[in-house]
Amino acid sequence: MGKRMFKGVHTIILDYDGTIHDSTRNYIYAFKQAYAFLVEAGHAAPRDWADAEITKWLGYSSKAMWENFMPDLDEDIRSKASKMIGQILLEKAQNGQSILYEGALETLQALKEKGYRLIFLSNCSRAYMEAHRESFGLDRYFDGMYCTEDFSFIPKYEIFESIESVFPGGYLIVGDRFQDIEVAEHHPVRTVGCRYGFGFPGELDSADVLIDDIRELNDLL
DSSP states (O other), rough: OOHHTTTTTEEEEEETTTTOOHHHHHHHHHHHHHHHHHHHHTTSOOOOHHHHHHHTTTTHHHHHHHHHHHSSOOOOHHHHHHHHHHHHHHHHHTTTTOHHHBTTTHHHHHHTTTTOEEEEEEOOOOHHHHHHHHTTTTGTTEEEEEGGGGGTTHHHHHHHHHHHSSSSSSSEEEESEEEEEEGGGGGOEEEEETTTTOOOOTTTTTEEEEEEEHHHHHHOO
């Protein structure tokens, strides 16, 4: 069923965190550091955080995360905390402390060898994207790399129009959050939801296919 469903796909647009990159450990550490800063500065109450309460923000742009997490926080303080998270994540990537899901690069290589065009699309900063590009040699796999910071953090379904103008259809979107799957609400694309990522139960229900391992993608195409 999968191969018939995706017949005609030429360009695969892949999310990064929660799809290719397992950012759990680094993001939890960065979030806790930033929250400790807020507590010390008197802007938040001390509390313990469950991992799932933190990782639920993965997949959001930094702007959307803070607007939802602490909407009443002073903008300057919010900016400092946000930059702290971003800087820690950047340093982790630059220091070789980032972890990809097992089989991720092998899957990208296999898809590329099959003739698919691969596109990186992430709710991240350009510095973060470039650090990972260099750390993992992502240019070997991706024909184009897009980060939402370059588009003032507009939704992915709006950025899709820029991708569509450069790369040929049909299109397949692969990701672990609703921000990826909702592209199909606005454009004629197929979708694969990654249950192993950071989405909530039911968040990916509208995806055409669900997978539990990035390596399953190669079997579908």
